[in-house]
Amino acid sequence: MKDLASSALNTATQLGATYADVRVVDERSRALSTKNGKIGTASDARSQGFNVRVLVDGAWGFAASANPERKSVESTTARAVEIARASAKVKQSEVSLVPEKPVTAEWSTPHRIDPFTISIEQNLALLQKVDAELRSVKGVTLAETNLNFRREEQWFFSSEGADIHQAKVTTGAGYVAYAFAGSEIQKRSYPSSFGGQWQNKGYELIDELKLVENARRIGEEAVALHSADQCPEGVFDIILESSQLGLQIHESVGHPIELDRVLGMEANFAGTSFLTLDKLRTLKYGSELVNVVADARQEHGPGLGTFGFDDEGVPAQCTPIISNGLFTGYLSSRETAALIGLQRSGGTLRAENWNRLPIIRMTNISILPGEKPLSLEQLIASTDHGILFNTNRSWSIDDKRYNFQFGTELGWEIKNGKLARMLKNPSYSGITTEFWNSMDAICSRDEWTLWGTPNCGKGQPQQVMGTGHGASPARFRKVKVGSAYKGN
Amino acid sequence: MLTRDQAAGIFSRIRKYATADEVECLFYGGQSALTRFANNTIHQNVAEENYGVSVRTAFGGRTARATTNKFDDESLRDVVSSSESLSKVQEPDPELLPLPDAGEGARATQANGAVLSRHFEQTAKLTPAQRADAVGKIVGIAQKQKLTAAGIFASSDTVEGIFNSRGLSAWHTQTSAEISITMLAADSSGWQKANSPDVAKLNAEALARIAADKAVKSASPREIPPGKHTVILEPAAVLDTVGFAFFDFGGLAILDQRSFLSNRIGIKLFGENISIADDVYHPLQSGSPFDGEGVPRQRVQLVENGVVKRLVYARATADRMKKSGYAGKVGPIAATGHGFPVPNEMGEAPMNIVFESPREPKTVAQMISGTERGILVTRLWYIREVDPYEKILTGMTRDGTFLIENGRVVCGLRNFRFNQSLIEMLSKVEEMSTPVRTSGEESFDMVVPAMKVRDFNFTEVTKF
Numbered sequence: 038m039k040d041l042a043s044s045a046l047n048t049a050t051q052l053g054a055t056y057a058d059v060r061v062v063d064e065r066s067r068a069l070s071t072k073n074g075k076i077g078t079a080s081d082a083r084s085q086g087f088n089v090r091v092l093v094d095g096a097w098g099f100a101a102s103a104n105p106e107r108k109s110v111e112s113t114t115a116r117a118v119e120i121a122r123a124s125a126k127v128k129q130s131e132v133s134l135v136p137e138k139p140v141t142a143e144w145s146t147p148h149r150i151d152p153f154t155i156s157i158e159q160n161l162a163l164l165q166k167v168d169a170e171l172r173s174v175k176g177v178t179l180a181e182t183n184l185n186f187r188r189e190e191q192w193f194f195s196s197e198g199a200d201i202h203q204a205k206v207t208t209g210a211g212y213v214a215y216a217f218a219g220s221e222i223q224k225r226s227y228p229s230s231f232g233g234q235w236q237n238k239g240y241e242l243i244d245e246l247k248l249v250e251n252a253r254r255i256g257e258e259a260v261a262l263h264s265a266d267q268c269p270e271g272v273f274d275i276i277l278e279s280s281q282l283g284l285q286i287h288e289s290v291g292h293p294i295e296l297d298r299v300l301g302m303e304a305n306f307a308g309t310s311f312l313t314l315d316k317l318r319t320l321k322y323g324s325e326l327v328n329v330v331a332d333a334r335q336e337h338g339p340g341l342g343t344f345g346f347d348d349e350g351v352p353a354q355c356t357p358i359i360s361n362g363l364f365t366g367y368l369s370s371r372e373t374a375a376l377i378g379l380q381r382s383g384g385t386l387r388a389e390n391w392n393r394l395p396i397i398r399m400t401n402i403s404i405l406p407g408e409k410p411l412s413l414e415q416l417i418a419s420t421d422h423g424i425l426f427n428t429n430r431s432w433s434i435d436d437k438r439y440n441f442q443f444g445t446e447l448g449w450e451i452k453n454g455k456l457a458r459m460l461k462n463p464s465y466s467g468i469t470t471e472f473w474n475s476m477d478a479i480c481s482r483d484e485w486t487l488w489g490t491p492n493c494g495k496g497q498p499q500q501v502m503g504t505g506h507g508a509s510p511a512r513f514r515k516v517k518v519g520s521a522y523k524g525n
Numbered sequence: 526m527l528t529r530d531q532a533a534g535i536f537s538r539i540r541k542y543a544t545a546d547e548v549e550c551l552f553y554g555g556q557s558a559l560t561r562f563a564n565n566t567i568h569q570n571v572a573e574e575n576y577g578v579s580v581r582t583a584f585g586g587r588t589a590r591a592t593t594n595k596f597d598d599e600s601l602r603d604v605v606s607s608s609e610s611l612s613k614v615q616e617p618d619p620e621l622l623p624l625p626d627a628g629e630g631a632r633a634t635q636a637n638g639a640v641l642s643r644h645f646e647q648t649a650k651l652t653p654a655q656r657a658d659a660v661g662k663i664v665g666i667a668q669k670q671k672l673t674a675a676g677i678f679a680s681s682d683t684v685e686g687i688f689n690s691r692g693l694s695a696w697h698t699q700t701s702a703e704i705s706i707t708m709l710a711a712d713s714s715g716w717q718k719a720n721s722p723d724v725a726k727l728n729a730e731a732l733a734r735i736a737a738d739k740a741v742k743s744a745s746p747r748e749i750p751p752g753k754h755t756v757i758l759e760p761a762a763v764l765d766t767v768g769f770a771f772f773d774f775g776g777l778a779i780l781d782q783r784s785f786l787s788n789r790i791g792i793k794l795f796g797e798n799i800s801i802a803d804d805v806y807h808p809l810q811s812g813s814p815f816d817g818e819g820v821p822r823q824r825v826q827l828v829e830n831g832v833v834k835r836l837v838y839a840r841a842t843a844d845r846m847k848k849s850g851y852a853g854k855v856g857p858i859a860a861t862g863h864g865f866p867v868p869n870e871m872g873e874a875p876m877n878i879v880f881e882s883p884r885e886p887k888t889v890a891q892m893i894s895g896t897e898r899g900i901l902v903t904r905l906w907y908i909r910e911v912d913p914y915e916k917i918l919t920g921m922t923r924d925g926t927f928l929i930e931n932g933r934v935v936c937g938l939r940n941f942r943f944n945q946s947l948i949e950m951l952s953k954v955e956e957m958s959t960p961v962r963t964s965g966e967e968s969f970d971m972v973v974p975a976m977k978v979r980d981f982n983f984t985e986v987t988k989f
Contacts, residue, residue, distance in 0.1 A: 072781070083604070123653035129566045305563065392573040442919050442944075466942070
């Protein structure tokens with residue numbers, strides 16, 4: 038790897054680059070799934086390649102190739118330089134980077150069991166067992182299960198002298214039961230929707246998830262939704278269970294704090310952000326109880342945003358994003374930090390793979406649990422009349438991240454501190470800052486889970502990235518409920 | 526570029542290493558580049574070259590695949606071994622079909638001229654400097670009007686091929702060029718996007734001028750209450766909503782009971798003026814003329830005068846459907862060349878959608894002039910499915926939303942959230958333009974018209 042990198046960095050420097058970095062990636066993944074008892078997916082994939090990122094004439098160029106032969110490395114590097122010179126034809130100022138001390142380092146995901154050592158037979162047997170449990174419930178018309186494993190090894194070298202080797206392991210699993218009857222399709226997912234739970238962890242995650250133990254309940258809930266009442270329309274106090282709160286954080290905190298969005302760099306696709314620079318340390322983002330961090334360090338937990346170093350060699354950090362309700366920080370890179378006068382990058386530049394340019398991505402954007410002991414049961418008990426929202430079904434937010442609407446798979450009406458009746462098709466909507474300022478209770482550490490969102494899309498060409506979101510259930514006062522079905 | 530002969534050679538080596546009863550190789554990849562600009566500056570500018578082979582092996586009712594982007598002997602041995610390891614341990618599936626043979630396979634390749642060439646040298650040879658020159662012109666138009674430009678200019682030259690051990694082979698090459706532009710003003714924005722296999726068909730400056738005009742004209746947006754409004758949806762807004770329908774037009778979606786067409790095939794679901802086909806051979810379409818198993822794609826009339834007439838089928842789905850209780854109730858059942866690579870969960874989908882031209886097409890300008898009060902929508906954003914059977918979608922307007930009064934555009938509007946049933950929407954189309962090749966952000970490219978739709982359901986307004 039070092040030879041490849043030296044060749045690329047030397048070529049880049051000779052051709053006029055003032056900065057260059059090289060990432061070499063070897064990624065292996067396995068996807069297994071079943072659908073109604075049959076194999077849905079059984080696939081392995083391996084992708085290997087490298088890229089060269091250069092600064093020439095104050096502008097960026099990037100080229101990637103799967104071919105690591107010397108000639109290819111040189112021509113790919115020359116291509117990156119040619120591209121950078123073209124970039125320099127349309128610029129308003131020169132790119133500058135905040136300093137970062139180059140390091141030589143090794144980092145790997147702590148894990149007990151390498152998921153690739155578990156036999157395919159054992160994995161398929163587990164999925165078939167879950168599938169059988171789901172379909173043992175009368176009324177379940179479709180059952181889908183999935184297991185996903187990924188191992189990514191990356192070498193990063195820069196012209197400043199960085200030499201970093203990282204190895205990440207990711208495990209994910211989940212399932213869905215669908216029930217079609219009359220004119221309705223209802224579904225329930227476990228542990229969360231859209232792929233289940235994912236963490237940077239080994240196969241030990243699968244045992245922790247208790248997949249088989251929960252399958253029958255999930256199937257029964259999917260069927261029971263057909264007999265449930267439609268979620269009412271109006272203004273209610275609401276409680277979000279932790280996976281839904283995780284997605285709420287992702288959409289209405291995680292994206293708007295991306296500094297590239299704030300600075301207009303994503304305007305054509307992902308959009309911009311209402312969090313203009315004047316709002317830093319002045320905006321009351323949420324109530325006093327709202328404390329959010331962007332934490333990529335291992336001590337935060339095995340989130341999909343946990344790593345040793347980002348993809349430009351900056352060490353993992355914890356950045357306070359919202360502190361007792363006050364907006365206090367952005368997600369930044371070496372370039373964007375320089376643009377707003379920060380002394381150092383927050384270390385959030387990541388790429389999907391070897392063939393993609395690293396861009397600002399969420400790390401683990403988590404709301405901290407309440408300090409006073411509070412269980413979900415106690416939170417429900419302290420709510421006179423409200424609605425509990427469980428497991429995301431739909432999500433949408435405008436391109437500045439103000440107006441959002443979420444639907445969940447299941448709702449419960451709360452009356453006099455008790456779950457009174459199941460509700461189908463629940464949805465709620467609002468304006469980001471009004472919503473976070475209405476939070477008046479959050480459960481404590483025992484109810485806190487670090488959820489993984491494996492499918493966050495951003496960038497052009499689009500890149501899919503995993504992000505982490507720690508959350509415990511929380512209550513929000515006077516929220517608009519039921520708009521999704523209004524007029525339909 | 527990876528050639529067909531090189532791929533055939535790799536396939537021969539893979540067959541030598543395989544012990545499976547049957548082997549299929551899908552080849553993919555190419556060269557691609559994308560110049561990205563924002564704040565009137567090129568801030569990201571990338572290029573890559575990559576090719577891969579996905580190896581499917583089958584042992585009597587058991588099948589799996591493995592993929593690599595390395596073609597040396599060791600990597601090919603590994604990928605075959607991975608695929609076989611995943612196949613061998615499965616329980617046999619009695620419904621798994623043998624691979625299609627050459628007769629069943631891809632006859633409709635470029636070789637016999639069934640598809641117009643979708644490979645253009647000028648697109649393939651586009652340089653970073655040429656893309657930068659075009660971006661420079663876009664930025665110049667922005668600066669003249671004190672706007673800020675953001676967007677992309679991308680190009681690619683790609684291959685797609687399939688070889689299997691029953692003698693089937695097919696190969697497709699294609700180029701693609703795409704320009705997308707957002708023009709930003711203090712409190713407004715405008716957007717345009719276009720793509721084509723032939724870069725000569727794209728006019729960056731014309732797109733920039735339209736986007737700039739929208740940004741200027743939507744400045745100081747007014748807020749009006751949400752509710753049911755007549756809307757004129759430009760083609761990109763139509764594309765990004767209707768795209769949510771077509772994954773339900775596969776036979777497997779019906780068998781799985783996850784389609785909004787369950788119990789609705791053969792009845793009038795949409796307006797009389799809605800007719801839709803899937804047609805990879807349409808001159809404005811793109812993509813390869815064979816599916817994930819190498820079966821030639823057929824033109825399929827999905828909707829005729831508002832009635833869902835036919836579904837598309839992968840081979841295995843057609844086989845299952847014929848034996849199911851749906852036979853005789855869902856129109857003709859036969860493999861149509863729309864299957865995804867096997868094994869998969871989704872079965873098939875029509876991906877080359879073409880809306881039929883209306884009898885009396887109207888331009889967007891004509892639609893506006895005939896509208897007493899309505900809303901002109903440039904683009905929709907972050908669309909998600911709220912209800913899978915009634916096909917209620919939610920999303921936002923974006924980058925150019927205008928109030929129409931007495932036949933003319935009077936001002937920009939603050940953006941709305943909608944919650945709209947797609948079935949209802951396609952039942953309330955009053956006027957349509959001639960369909961055009963359209964590209965959006967939420968769906969694959971299609972040939973769709975602009976539409977004037979009554980009673981479009983806006984439920985909220987945002988802050989800009």
